Amino acid sequence: MSATITASAYTSHVPAIGVAIDRGLTGEEYWQPLFAGTEAARGWMSDHTPDVVILVYNDHGNAFSLDLIPTFALGTGESFEPADEGWGARPVPTVYGHPDLAAHVAQSVIQQDFDLTLVNRMAVDHGLTVPLSIMFDQPVEWPCRVIPLAVNVVQYPVPSGRRCLELGKAIRRAVETFDDDLDVQVWGTGGMSHQLQGRRAGLINQPWDHDFMERLIADPEGLAEMPHVEYVREAGSEGIELVMWLIARGAMADLAGGDAPSVAHRFYHVPASNTAVGQLILDAA
Numbered sequence: 514m515s516a517t518i519t520a521s522a523y524t525s526h527v528p529a530i531g532v533a534i535d536r537g538l539t540g541e542e543y544w545q546p547l548f549a550g551t552e553a554a555r556g557w558m559s560d561h562t563p564d565v566v567i568l569v570y571n572d573h574g575n576a577f578s579l580d581l582i583p584t585f586a587l588g589t590g591e592s593f594e595p596a597d598e599g600w601g602a603r604p605v606p607t608v609y610g611h612p613d614l615a616a617h618v619a620q621s622v623i624q625q626d627f628d629l630t631l632v633n634r635m636a637v638d639h640g641l642t643v644p645l646s647i648m649f650d651q652p653v654e655w656p657c658r659v660i661p662l663a664v665n666v667v668q669y670p671v672p673s674g675r676r677c678l679e680l681g682k683a684i685r686r687a688v689e690t691f692d693d694d695l696d697v698q699v700w701g702t703g704g705m706s707h708q709l710q711g712r713r714a715g716l717i718n719q720p721w722d723h724d725f726m727e728r729l730i731a732d733p734e735g736l737a738e739m740p741h742v743e744y745v746r747e748a749g750s751e752g753i754e755l756v757m758w759l760i761a762r763g764a765m766a767d768l769a770g771g772d773a774p775s776v777a778h779r780f781y782h783v784p785a786s787n788t789a790v791g792q793l794i795l796d797a798a
């Protein structure tokens with residue numbers, strides 16, 4: 514038997530969502546609609562908890578800084594502590610990696626000509642911990658291993674959509690040649706439309722977000738051709754985080770000649786903080 518990619522999941526990582534969960538505010542009027550919509554994702558995840566999540570996210574100047582800017586950084590370590598982003602670390606469990614699978618993914622993906630940076634020690638910020646809280650709520654321990662894959666979408670030049678989709682395909686080939694019977698999901702996180710600074714701060718573009726989700730499901734190869742300037746113009750300067758969703762999408766079977774995934778969950782809500790929130794789960798079965 515080998516490891517199998519059973520699903521991909523996609524979600525925004527707005528830090529205020531983490532604060533709402535950590536402080537028990539999810540029932541408040543502002544948050545209730547968002548968490549009501551999140552229930553279905555949590556239900557699906559509790560019925561389909563994988564052994565390992567390869568969690569594609571971006572660091573926001575917490576593990577890395579302008580001193581060191583890896584384009585694709587794979588977490589090969591045993592464990593990763595939640596970062597202190599200025600208000601103390603979030604009260605969430607330590608993230609345990611899967612060093613054997615991560616080493617295999619590194620070997621395979623680098624031999625497929627993607628030059629990954631390997632990280633044995635780093636703190637993980639809201640980009641990684643908020644998606645875990647969205648999908649798994651507040652467990653004492655996270656219910657699966659998590660291999661972080663940090664993508665630079667903060668300091669230009671950032672990788673293209675095409676590069677991201679192709680990396681996802683390479684990750685699929687890597688996982689499916691790992692000699693252990695593991696259930697693996699790939700998650701793409703960040704987005705949706707938002708701009709946190711500058712003259713257009715607060716920008717949200719709902720029609721564009723819906724179209725992005727639609728194309729991600731039905732036309733990922735076409736979507737991969739979208740240039741950065743369109744993300745930034747239409748979805749705001751931080752909307753560029755959405756290129757990371759293409760990595761998770763690239764890992765699905767249909768892009769390797771297999772069956773199209775089914776949509777197990779789809780949800781969209783505005784606003785959370787200054788951000789449009791999207792969630793999607795694509796089931797390979």
Ligand code: DHB
Nearest residue numbers: 526527528704786787788
């Ligand atoms: C915020 C920060 C993020 O990293 C993000 O993706 C969305 C929102 C914020 O500070 O509100």
Ligand code: FE
Nearest residue numbers: 526640703754
């Ligand atoms: Fe972000």
